[in-house]
Amino acid sequence: MERPSIRSYALRGNRLTRAQALAMQTQWGNFSLQVESELRINDLFPDKKQVILEIGSGMGEATAGIAEHFPDTGFVAVEMHNPGLGALLLLIIEKKLQNIKLIREDATHLLNNFIPDNSLDAVHLYFPDPWPKNRQHKRRIVQPEFVELIASKLKPDGYIHIATDWQPYADWIKVRFDDNKRFNGGVIARPDWRPISKFEGQGLKKGHAVTDLKYKKIK
Numbered sequence: 001m002e003r004p005s006i007r008s009y010a011l012r013g014n015r016l017t018r019a020q021a022l023a024m025q026t027q028w029g030n031f032s033l034q035v036e037s038e039l040r041i042n043d044l045f046p047d048k049k050q051v052i053l054e055i056g057s058g059m060g061e062a063t064a065g066i067a068e069h070f071p072d073t074g075f076v077a078v079e080m081h082n083p084g085l086g087a088l089l090l091l092i093i094e095k096k097l098q099n100i101k102l103i104r105e106d107a108t109h110l111l112n113n114f115i116p117d118n119s120l121d122a123v124h125l126y127f128p129d130p131w132p133k134n135r136q137h138k139r140r141i142v143q144p145e146f147v148e149l150i151a152s153k154l155k156p157d158g159y160i161h162i163a164t165d166w167q168p169y170a171d172w173i174k175v176r177f178d179d180n181k182r183f184n185g186g187v188i189a190r191p192d193w194r195p196i197s198k199f200e201g202q203g204l205k206k207g208h209a210v211t212d213l214k215y216k217k218i219k
């Protein structure tokens with residue numbers, strides 16, 4: 001199956017620290033899944049009331065912090081970057097978390113090919129790569145097709161929560177979601193349970209304002 005030709009992620013260094021490499025060697029099998037057929041993520045956590053798909057978990061600090069805060073919710077983190085997956089595995093072990101599974105995959109490929117329609121409770125998308133230059137805008141993950149894809153995969157009343165520290169991207173996201181008639185929502189206050197990741201911290205240091213947005217599927 002072909003992966004999308006325009007990548008929303010950067011092909012960054014793939015070098016793992018020794019600890020990340022060891023975690024990948026010894027724990028990847030316990031906390032990850034290789035998706036080759038239809039996947040209902042709620043089936044991965046039969047005892048949880050809600051299961052959230054996170055797109056682009058990065059180094060996993062927010063993922064692990066939120067999973068610790070909500071032990072009754074399951075989380076499926078989708079990421080392409082191996083050092084980030086290794087870092088999240090280390091946090092899972094350190095915090096003894098039982099409510100996270102990892103998938104190494106392009107999230108749009110996963111959604112398009114393996115996630116059934118109307119099956120997701122919620123999606124988290126924190127600090128998607130902003131691709132600030134005009135010629136890079138096509139690489140932003142939030143595009144009309146992506147918004148429609150998320151609408152198809154969420155259950156009715158399901159939601160997507162997005163955060164970005166790049167104001168022009170926040171405006172771009174607002175326009176794309178307002179243009180799609182299947183969502184209601186907009187800017188929300190930052191929830192106190194969303195930890196500051198290293199990536200967000202770097203933005204804050206540069207004086208960037210952070211915008212949280214939440215859109216609920218209405219049909």
Ligand SMILES: C[S@@+](CC[C@H](N)C(=O)[O-])C[C@H]1O[C@@H](n2cnc3c(N)ncnc32)[C@H](O)[C@@H]1O
Nearest residue numbers: 008009056057058079080106107126127197199
């Ligand atoms: C700027 S980082 C933010 C990471 C993290 N969410 C945080 O708040 O620190 C964006 C992450 O999204 C990942 N990403 C981008 N497009 C993706 C896709 N289509 N599928 C999976 N991960 C993706 C990148 O590899 C990168 O790690």
